[in-house]
Amino acid sequence: MNKLLRPYMAFLLMGTLLFTTSCKDDDQPGPDEEEEVITAVTISLTPTGKGQDAEATISTITGTQVQNAPLTLRPGTEYTAVVTLTDESKTPVADMTAEIRNERDEHLLVYTFTPDAGSNATVNVTITDMDQNNRPVGLESTVTTGAGTGNGKLKVVLKHQPGGLKTGTNTTAGSTDIDVDFNVIVAN
Incomplete structure (x- = not known):
């Protein structure tokens, strides 16, 4: 009877070995799930009526955020906004905006304005570009300032x-x- 069990045990052990070695770790991101390298974000705003264009860039190439100039806006104004994303670690600098646009069904820009203490400023961002599933992307938007003035921070994620x-x-x-x-x- 012992001789009859040995072949079955051998097949059972081989099957277990094959099963455990054929499983892969699904937690590892595939090549299409790589994060993009983005070291600079530029936001360019054009007023829909009269007024001055506004633009600012934040670079993170040094490991800290460096903004070239404050984003100066007029109260009670609507702007058309465009975001440009680049990788400054490459020579020449790589424009990552097209890659994000091509993978727009996997990306979302999130905007949050927080006024400084004592500031009456309000900034609202409405995303205008959509992916193929009619979901927001955020490379293009409408930025509207309220009537109040003051300072604050516009977080872009x-x-x-x-x-x-x-x-x-x-x-x-x-x-x-x-x-x-x-x-x-x-x-x-």
């Missing part, structure tokens, strides 16, 4: 949401490709 994570409303799912805070001045 690029979320990478592959594999069905992007719902259009979940701003925390996925990994963060970039997280920067623009200094904003709203003044007459």
